[in-house]
Amino acid sequence: MSDNAVASTGEKAGATPHEEEVLAELTAPVPEVGDGGPEMVQLLTPEGQRIENVEYDEYVKDLSDEDLRGFYRDLVLIRRVDAEATALQRQGELGIWASLLGQEAAQVGSGRAMRPQDYAFPTYREHGVAWCRGVDPLNLLGLFRGVNHGGWDPNEKNFHLYTIVIGAQTLHATGYAMGIQRDGDVGTGDEDRDAAVIAYFGDGATAQGDVNESFVYAAVNNAPVVFFCQNNQWAISEPNERQTRIPLYQRARGFGFPGVRVDGNDVLAVYAVTQQALNAARSGNGPTFIEAYTYRMGAHTTSDDPTKYRVSAEVEVWKHRDPIERLKSYLVHTQKADQDFFDAVEAEGDELAVTVREGCLNMPDPTPDSMFDHIYVEEHPVVEAERKEFAAYHAGFTTEGGH
Amino acid sequence: MGTMTIAKGINNGLRAAMERDPKVVLMGEDIGKLGGVFRVTDGLQKDFGEDRVIDTPLAEAGIVGTAIGMALRGYRPVVEIQFDGFIYPAFDHIVSQVAKMRARSLGKIKLPMVIRIPVGGGIGAVEHHSESNEAYFAHTAGLKVVCCSNAEDAYWMIQQAIESDDPVLFYEPKRRYWDKGEVDETAASRPLLEAQVVREGTDATLVAYGPMVKTCLQAAEAAAAEGKNLEVIDLRTLSPLDLDTVAASVEKTGRTVVVHEASTFLGMGAEIAAALQQRCFYHLEAPVLRVGGYNLPYPPSKLEEEFLPDLDRVLDAVDRSLAF
Ligand SMILES: Cc1ncc(C[n+]2csc(CCOP(=O)(O)OP(=O)(O)O)c2C)c(N)n1
Numbered sequence: 001m002s003d004n005a006v007a008s009t010g011e012k013a014g015a016t017p018h019e020e021e022v023l024a025e026l027t028a029p030v031p032e033v034g035d036g037g038p039e040m041v042q043l044l045t046p047e048g049q050r051i052e053n054v055e056y057d058e059y060v061k062d063l064s065d066e067d068l069r070g071f072y073r074d075l076v077l078i079r080r081v082d083a084e085a086t087a088l089q090r091q092g093e094l095g096i097w098a099s100l101l102g103q104e105a106a107q108v109g110s111g112r113a114m115r116p117q118d119y120a121f122p123t124y125r126e127h128g129v130a131w132c133r134g135v136d137p138l139n140l141l142g143l144f145r146g147v148n149h150g151g152w153d154p155n156e157k158n159f160h161l162y163t164i165v166i167g168a169q170t171l172h173a174t175g176y177a178m179g180i181q182r183d184g185d186v187g188t189g190d191e192d193r194d195a196a197v198i199a200y201f202g203d204g205a206t207a208q209g210d211v212n213e214s215f216v217y218a219a220v221n222n223a224p225v226v227f228f229c230q231n232n233q234w235a236i237s238e239p240n241e242r243q244t245r246i247p248l249y250q251r252a253r254g255f256g257f258p259g260v261r262v263d264g265n266d267v268l269a270v271y272a273v274t275q276q277a278l279n280a281a282r283s284g285n286g287p288t289f290i291e292a293y294t295y296r297m298g299a300h301t302t303s304d305d306p307t308k309y310r311v312s313a314e315v316e317v318w319k320h321r322d323p324i325e326r327l328k329s330y331l332v333h334t335q336k337a338d339q340d341f342f343d344a345v346e347a348e349g350d351e352l353a354v355t356v357r358e359g360c361l362n363m364p365d366p367t368p369d370s371m372f373d374h375i376y377v378e379e380h381p382v383v384e385a386e387r388k389e390f391a392a393y394h395a396g397f398t399t400e401g402g403h
Numbered sequence: 404m405g406t407m408t409i410a411k412g413i414n415n416g417l418r419a420a421m422e423r424d425p426k427v428v429l430m431g432e433d434i435g436k437l438g439g440v441f442r443v444t445d446g447l448q449k450d451f452g453e454d455r456v457i458d459t460p461l462a463e464a465g466i467v468g469t470a471i472g473m474a475l476r477g478y479r480p481v482v483e484i485q486f487d488g489f490i491y492p493a494f495d496h497i498v499s500q501v502a503k504m505r506a507r508s509l510g511k512i513k514l515p516m517v518i519r520i521p522v523g524g525g526i527g528a529v530e531h532h533s534e535s536n537e538a539y540f541a542h543t544a545g546l547k548v549v550c551c552s553n554a555e556d557a558y559w560m561i562q563q564a565i566e567s568d569d570p571v572l573f574y575e576p577k578r579r580y581w582d583k584g585e586v587d588e589t590a591a592s593r594p595l596l597e598a599q600v601v602r603e604g605t606d607a608t609l610v611a612y613g614p615m616v617k618t619c620l621q622a623a624e625a626a627a628a629e630g631k632n633l634e635v636i637d638l639r640t641l642s643p644l645d646l647d648t649v650a651a652s653v654e655k656t657g658r659t660v661v662v663h664e665a666s667t668f669l670g671m672g673a674e675i676a677a678a679l680q681q682r683c684f685y686h687l688e689a690p691v692l693r694v695g696g697y698n699l700p701y702p703p704s705k706l707e708e709e710f711l712p713d714l715d716r717v718l719d720a721v722d723r724s725l726a727f
Contacts, residue, residue: 095527095528095704096528096529124529143529144529145705146529146703146705147703147705148703149529149700149703164529164531165488165491204460204461207460207461208492209462209465236437237433238432238433238458238461242459243461304440308437308438309436365705366703366706368706368709370706371702371709375700382668383698383699386699393716
């Protein structure tokens with residue numbers, strides 16, 4: 001696990017010159033455009049060259065060519081869904097959209113590392129993870145179209161509802177993991193039984209009290225939870241340096257569990273690192289913090305204007321690290337995929353885009369009185385009284401012929 | 404004298420306060436280069452520097468908690484909470500700490516801080532972006548809670564809130580941010596804690612604040628076309644409540660409808676209705692009626708028009724009141 005840089009910070013007063021250097025390094029501002037540093041786990045270079053990594057190769061060695069093509073397909077299709085949703089927002093069909101552009105590999109790599117019995121607690125941008133869990137993209141669009149606040153059954157695919165309040169879901173994930181522990185579904189050695197939880201959040205979220213409390217709870221309970229931080233460098237307009245003074249993955253150590261930084265644009269590396277962390281959790285070795293070092297290529301949401309706070313040169317640097325191009329080059333020069341395959345994925349993307357668009361346009365508006373549904377499990381007199389009042393009021397309009 | 408939006412009114416008010424007093428500092432998420440998600444602090448970091456317009460980490464408990472500390476040190480922090488639904492991580496600090504410190508210190512310390520909160524719905528947002536949570540804070544002794552509804556007040560009230568030596572929750576009606584109005588930057592303003600009759604009338608009184616003031620004025624306009632003459636009061640201050648102004652109006656009209664976006668159960672309307680029946684019992688021709696959001700979580704945006712009080716619901720309540 002690559003958390004060696006914090007080996008011994010020591011007491012500040014008695015720090016040796018070496019320790020002072022370490023301290024200085026740890027407290028130096030985080031650069032705005034970095035490459036993740038030498039400690040970052042990478043299996044594919046931005047040019048698509050496979051690099052060896054003794055520790056993590058093990059987790060990808062069993063991937064077949066078909067698996068790799070499957071990753072590629074996931075990346076392309078979810079990017080396509082995202083692009084279509086962005087377009088739909090521009091056309092007024094969605095109130096807002098939070099794009100995952102640039103973060104596909106972090107999501108697909110981690111999503112594909114999960115087993116069916118694992119459980120994901122997303123924030124609001126995890127469209128790629130939802131895709132890997134088999135959640136219909138239209139479910140995600142419903143929230144952004146304003147027809148519901150989530151609506152899907154989280155237990156159907158073990159994919160919790162999107163959480164918009166920053167960081168809250170990390171505590172839910174930890175509690176869920178504590179439940180798994182109490183059910184004895186950890187460390188049995190049964191691959192189909194042992195389960196883990198993965199909590200997604202952004203770099204900005206690491207500042208929240210909830211997230212830090214979830215680290216504490218996970219650590220002291222040795223809960224089977226993986227904290228998956230997509231460090232896309234920005235929390236709306238605020239860069240990493242406004243949230244943290246040390247590389248995020250190094251924080252984990254202070255809480256008492258391992259932290260690792262992975263190239264979030266390298267789907268193989270993310271897959272490997274997440275496999276390792278989920279395995280550890282499932283087998284009873286407790287939490288891991290993964291920092292997927294990536295970049296938000298687009299705006300924070302469709303309401304945001306990134307030109308107010310960041311320079312386009314930065315975006316250019318990251319274009320070169322595009323997760324899809326990287327895997328494509330690898331597949332091409334290792335001849336694991338041919339042009340027919342790429343064309344087929346492209347065509348599939350076109351079809352999917354049409355399905356998403358039509359599905360969105362055909363999504364029925366909720367009936368007005370549906371807002372009184374599902375507020376309580378048991379009948380509630382106030383809700384029922386208001387439901388009746390609401391109905392009577394609206395019936396008045398039809399008999400009067402409108403106001 | 405000039406015409407400006409409510410957002411610009413607050414921006415100019417903040418600027419004036421910062422120019423006047425170097426101890427005024429702004430804190431919040433994205434308030435620097437971006438100028439806040441609603442651009443209310445646009446340009447202020449450029450002009451006053453990063454020490455006075457502080458982009459905070461993404462942590463509301465941290466924002467309010469550290470603002471308390473800065474206030475204890477003699478600063479006058481003005482914090483921005485990005486959306487109403489994100490105040491809750493800071494709730495503990497506001498109700499347990501901010502509200503009580505003066506009393507606990509037997510008056511030895513003061514906490515001159517302002518917590519700005521864009522409030523309310525009607526902008527087609529996803530959940531947690533449309534909440535009306537003023538009653539939680541108005542219910543908490545030790546806090547002042549105010550809400551502006553027009554550009555003139557936006558400009559003046561923010562400055563008065565900053566000048567107040569007590570902590571003030573300052574609500575900004577987000578769906579009215581872009582509404583324009585006249586602002587006289589030289590005239591003296593009315594006191595911060597005073598309601599205002601914004602339209603005179605004789606048949607019934609509409610009591611509102613923030614985003615619903617405009618709705619009520621429109622309702623009054625529509626009612627006038629039908630020969631009903633409605634008085635409209637902009638509360639401006641929710642805690643303390645300026646009951647004198649409301650009661651004077653009710654004694655004149657005998658009928659009151661309180662309108663707000665928040666759910667009616669234990670909302671501001673409940674307090675106003677209770678207070679009026681105690682104070683103006685013999686002047687009331689009809690029970691005080693409330694029009695508010697239903698007692699439900701704020702619904703998905705496709706339903707918000709059904710949820711939020713509109714002209715029709717206000718007029719319907721007026722008819723019911725007049726029918727007594
Ligand atoms: C408690 C809370 N405060 C503020 C917000 C408003 N907000 C939404 S997203 C966001 C930035 C999140 O940044 P980060 O955690 O890095 O995740 P990213 O969106 O970049 O994936 C903010 C401030 C919120 N949703 N919740």
